[in-house]
Amino acid sequence: MAKLVATLASTHHPFYLKATTAPPDQQMPQAPEWKRKIEAYRETLAKTKPDVLVMVGSDHFHQIFLDNCPQFLIGKASRYDATFYNEEREFGIPKYLLEGDEDMSRFMHQSLMDQNFDFAFSNELKIDHSIICPIITVRPDNDLPVVPIYTNIFAPPLHSPRRFYDLGRAIRKAIDDYPSDKRVAAIGTGHLSLELGGPRQFMETGPDPVFDRQAIEWLRAGDIDAILANVTHQSMEKSGNATHGFLNFILMLGVAGPEGADYVDNLDLFHTMEAYFTWYPKEQAA
Amino acid sequence: MSKYYVNKFLFTVDRDPEYLKRYIEDPRSFVATWEQSIGPKLLGNEMEASTVHVLTDKEREALINHDFVALFEIGAHFFLNLTLFIGIYDAPYMAKSGPLSFQREFAAKLQHWLELDYPSIAT
Numbered sequence: 001m002a003k004l005v006a007t008l009a010s011t012h013h014p015f016y017l018k019a020t021t022a023p024p025d026q027q028m029p030q031a032p033e034w035k036r037k038i039e040a041y042r043e044t045l046a047k048t049k050p051d052v053l054v055m056v057g058s059d060h061f062h063q064i065f066l067d068n069c070p071q072f073l074i075g076k077a078s079r080y081d082a083t084f085y086n087e088e089r090e091f092g093i094p095k096y097l098l099e100g101d102e103d104m105s106r107f108m109h110q111s112l113m114d115q116n117f118d119f120a121f122s123n124e125l126k127i128d129h130s131i132i133c134p135i136i137t138v139r140p141d142n143d144l145p146v147v148p149i150y151t152n153i154f155a156p157p158l159h160s161p162r163r164f165y166d167l168g169r170a171i172r173k174a175i176d177d178y179p180s181d182k183r184v185a186a187i188g189t190g191h192l193s194l195e196l197g198g199p200r201q202f203m204e205t206g207p208d209p210v211f212d213r214q215a216i217e218w219l220r221a222g223d224i225d226a227i228l229a230n231v232t233h234q235s236m237e238k239s240g241n242a243t244h245g246f247l248n249f250i251l252m253l254g255v256a257g258p259e260g261a262d263y264v265d266n267l268d269l270f271h272t273m274e275a276y277f278t279w280y281p282k283e284q285a286a
Numbered sequence: 287m288s289k290y291y292v293n294k295f296l297f298t299v300d301r302d303p304e305y306l307k308r309y310i311e312d313p314r315s316f317v318a319t320w321e322q323s324i325g326p327k328l329l330g331n332e333m334e335a336s337t338v339h340v341l342t343d344k345e346r347e348a349l350i351n352h353d354f355v356a357l358f359e360i361g362a363h364f365f366l367n368l369t370l371f372i373g374i375y376d377a378p379y380m381a382k383s384g385p386l387s388f389q390r391e392f393a394a395k396l397q398h399w400l401e402l403d404y405p406s407i408a409t
């Protein structure tokens with residue numbers, strides 16, 4: 001059976017590449033620290049020597065729109081183009097071409113259906129920055145095949161925090177059951193408190209620094225009970241109108257299981273708290 | 287009211303450099319063109335007409351005026367509303383007042399919503 005070797009959950013920040021590759025005299029003061037933290041985080045993946053990446057993200061109205069809007073979707077293709085024109089325009093993210101793993105996509109799709117998750121699927125999926133940002137940060141060589149999974153964190157009504165956690169558990173089971181000797185890493189991105197297009201956007205900190213610190217502690221401890229007792233759609237809305245990206249962190253905790261993280265780091269950037277977590281399955285931990 | 291149709295406008299313009307250019311240069315005539323021949327196409331199928339939605343006068347005026355405050359108040363999706371107007375105003379604001387100046391002005395113009403429940407973006 002396939003072996004899960006690492007679960008990574010982080011924020012995605014589309015300006016990382018631009019911020020850290022600008023000429024040094026034009027870089028923001030935090031750029032060197034940001035780069036150091038990202039490179040240290042990258043190492044938590046590299047040392048597990050994965051063969052394939054299960055990537056969890058959320059399309060930001062690039063391919064998916066309100067005329068046809070799935071809650072959960074899995075990509076099933078041999079390749080995935082990535083980066084849309086408006087992402088190049090706004091963030092300066094280049095185009096990528098990712099290898100797919102159709103066999104693993106097919107297996108996971110069936111497994112998730114069998115576990116009662118009605119997944120939509122796509123045989124022609126173009127990937128956006130929710131999945132390209134972590135490629136840029138933790139696997140910039142883009143040398144591994146991926147199985148992309150999209151969640152709806154964007155167009156209400158959204159599934160509950162509990163459902164996201166349960167989906168993470170189901171993804172874990174699908175990986176564990178996959179008949180292959182491959183080493184699999186699961187990588188998902190979302191947000192802590194975040195405001196976009198509202199009165200609290202682009203402040204000195206994220207819109208709710210208290211939530212951000214609390215969320216990091218919950219994830220550090222793997223305390224799913226506290227998360228499910230405290231985090232609701234209403235509470236996330238209060239923390240910032242785009243805070244629902246935290247649902248992907250809850251999902252990734254489901255993949256890892258309710259355990260303390262093996263690696264935790266964060267960085268207080270203008271307008272958002274960045275956070276980086278890695279879990280190693282317990283039987284693998286050093 | 288058709289939040290969906292407002293979002294469809296923002297979505298179709300944000301993803302197309304040619305539409306974006308026309309919306310910057312002459313928003314009134316572009317919005318008219320959009321209502322006549324771009325909006326009424328089924329997404330992903332150039333051949334098929336979609337007759338379901340129309341803009342209200344208020345929605346039309348908000349789009350013509352690049353009025354992102356009114357669009358927020360209508361309940362347009364925050365991501366589309368931000369991204370499209372960044373596409374239009376970020377560069378000129380940057381040249382004049384530095385990085386993030388447009389984004390901060392956008393936030394400042396919405397300060398009256400700070401303590402309130404925001405208009406619903408549900409469609």
Ligand SMILES: [Fe+2]
Pocket residue numbers: 012060130191245
């Ligand atoms: Fe995002």
